[in-house]
Amino acid sequence: MIRLEGITKQYHTGSKQVDALSGVDLTVARGEIFGVIGHSGAGKSTLLRSINLLERPSGGRVFVDGKELTALGAKQLQSERRRIGMIFQHFHLLSSATVADNIAFPLKLVKTPKAEIERKVSELLSLTGLEDHRHKYPSQLSGGQKQRVGIARALANDPQVLLCDEATSALDPQTTNSILNLLLDINRRFGLTIVLITHEMHVIRSICDRVAVIHGGRLVEQGPVTEVFLKPQHPVTREFIEQVTDPVELPSSGDEAARLLRLTFLGDSTYEPILSRAVQSTGVTFSILQGTISKLKDTPYGQLVVKLEGDGEAVKQTIETLRANGLDVEVL
Known part of the structure; x- marks a missing residue:
């Protein structure tokens, strides 16, 4: 046009x-x-x-x-x-x-x-x-x-x-x-x-x-x-x-930072309990440091910053499971 x-x-x-x-x-x-x-x-x-x-x-x-x-x-x-x-x-x-x-x-x-x-x-x-x-x-x-x-x-x-x-x-x-x-x-x-x-x-x-x-x-x-x-x-x-999102304050510990993730959900997956199901299967625990759910025009999206705690191999498996379910996973 x-x-x-x-x-x-x-x-x-x-x-x-x-x-x-x-x-x-x-x-x-x-x-x-x-x-x-x-x-x-x-x-x-x-x-x-x-x-x-x-x-x-x-x-x-x-x-x-x-x-x-x-x-x-x-x-x-x-x-x-x-x-x-x-x-x-x-x-x-x-x-x-x-x-x-x-x-x-x-x-x-x-x-x-x-x-x-x-x-x-x-x-x-x-x-x-x-x-x-x-x-x-x-x-x-x-x-x-x-x-x-x-x-x-x-x-x-x-x-x-x-x-x-x-x-x-x-x-x-x-x-x-x-x-x-x-x-x-x-x-x-x-x-x-x-x-x-x-x-x-x-x-x-x-x-x-x-x-x-x-x-x-x-x-x-x-x-x-x-x-x-x-x-x-x-x-x-x-x-x-940054006008419409809050800054993330990361823990200073190098060990903790390796287990910090930013998860991005897009579309229908925004409302699915993907994270909960992933940690249930691996035994990893998590805490949410920051989270938002909103829309980009008509498309729902969500972003979570989470800290995973557990065995290193289990954390790795959790990340793989999240990605296999279509989430964008960024290790912070």
Whole structure:
């Protein structure tokens, strides 16, 4: 659906050149929710805006639904952009227009018939839970309500792609979750392809199918969220994982450390008593030092840090049994 090939972006400040993006290759499949996470200044906003050419790359090619946007003239590009909705961190609403008029604005720009505008606005007000706010102005709305208006406006032209520029970073945690649930519902209901950028791993964990980690204008890691979250390879990725996990304090004894394990459960095995069954068969005892059960989008997962005590051979057999039952076992 979306393909970026060798995207570079340079800015010039006086005689100095700043490389915002350096050779970025990225593919987003139709209908998936793809997240890009990075620290401030990493290049994630520049990357997102390169997709609809609000930021024209210095080099490389951008394809959306099989069309190379970087090869289009101004008029053709304007037409293709109508198929790409965008929502922003600070909403960008028209302060002197009502909620209904803000949603209708993109439709009026393309001279949509009045009856069709009314039908579409009513449909989007219902979709985003704003029916009772039709005649209100942005100053009368909460942050979450403003973002719902922004989402409704972005959907007015029935886009195939929705770009989300830090769409929840200005919101409190409860409102963030409601907006994420709305985006997930829209994705499932309409098969809309969503690309979002964020600096919050909670956002990635909640709704994304795949994720790319950007650092210094380069993608340093990418893959399915389950893989990147549970087995991070890059130090920056590990930093973001620590946002939503507690650090592990390991005993100082070398002998104990050799018997410390991190167990990762994924899918249905998360709720199975695999550890209990494994130690029953080997006579090893265990204590849990840390544990969590949660979800990565719809996939349940669990991680336990445990200390095993028993005969060395029995501990080894326990580890083999755990791995044979599909657990990822890391000896700490």
